[in-house]
Every structure is written in structure tokens, then in C-alpha cells.
Amino acid sequence: QVQLVQSGVEVKKPGASVKVSCKASGYTFSVYAMHWVRQAPGQRLEWMGWINAGKGNTQYSQKFQGRVTITRDTSASTIYMDLNSLRSEDTAVYYCTRGWFYDLWGRGTLVTVSS
């Protein structure tokens, strides 16, 4: 079954870091670009960055440059999104998606940042 399975809910304090995982199955992992998109409560979708699942090269939104790191483990068909220096405005649902237009989405991971 073609799917992206994300890790579970996270609750973090301001200043902490979070690492969200996204495991792909049912297709050839290395041939696709993989993106992270987030959505704060009641807000629009916001692109964070992408990784070439095969080569490992990355590109990040300027908004998150320096705070976000996207990596992948090809042996596990999994990508990761690491976001540091968390603040309350980072409270959102974080989605992993596949491709240039996003034909496959994970279910999302809720990250709550609160003291």
C-alpha cells in the first residue's frame, strides 16, 4: 500500500527541538522529492523545505533557514524534519508530502509548543 506514515503527537517547551519522521512504503523511495509542509491552526499551508530522497540534497524556505534540517535514511525509506529553537508560533500540524505536486500526504503530526 502506497502511504506515508508519520510519527506521533509532540509537546515541547519553547526553545526545545522536535524531530518528526515520515516512513514511505509501497513505492520506490529514492525517485521522489519529499517535502515538509506545515499548517498552524486556522492558517494556510506553509512550505518548509524538501529533500531529494535519492541524492539527499535539500532546499529550505528562507523563513526556516537555520532552524530546520531535513534528512533521510534510504535503508528505512524514511525522512525526518528537525526544527529547533521552538516558539509558540511553531504550534502546527506538520505534513510530509511526495513529489513536486503533492500526490501523496502523510496524516500529519501535531506539534504543540507551550510552556
Add this chain to the structure above:
Amino acid sequence: EIVLTQSPGTLSLSPGERATLSCRASQSVGSSSLAWYQQKPGQAPRLLIYDASSRAPGIPDRFSGSGSGTDFTLTISRLEPEDFAVYYCQHYGNSLPMYTFGQGTKLEIK
């Protein structure tokens, strides 16, 4: 950075009616790299249309996309109860500095 502006913000219609949603880009979108997504509460978005007018697999033919350059339209020919949701447009490509979304159009039951 290309800015996408969707209109209207909210569209109130009845089942069976035709819906027309607009997405305008601040500059020309190369190669019609424009997608449309549907999002229901508590769910991930679902791809409807890519390359401005190509329907994604499994999407009913009542959904259609059109446009080029800076002006794009998503049309739902006859609304079904399950079509009431939020719709986003997105510009994409393999060499862009940013992948932007519009602010969304909420399609609600009148």
C-alpha cells in the same frame, strides 16, 4: 517569490450548483505548474488538479482546472455534499526558491 491570491475567501452555494474558484499569481507561473488541493477538517489535503488542468487519479470529472500565466480557475460543475471544504492552489516546480500556496477558499453550504 510568487504570491498566490485566491478569491473569493468564502463561497456559499447549494448542492447541485456550479462552483468557480479563482487563483491569481503575482507573476507568470512557468509551464502551468499550478495545482489545486481539497482539504476537509482534520484531514490532510488531497491533490485534485496538477499542471493547471490535469485531473489526479481517482478525482471525479466534475472537477476541472483551467488557466495559464497568472490566472487559474478550479471549477466544480455540480456540487456534491462531500465537496464542501477548503480549496488551495499551489505553485510548484523543481527549481523554485519557494513553493507557495494561496490562502484558500472555503466552500460552504448555503
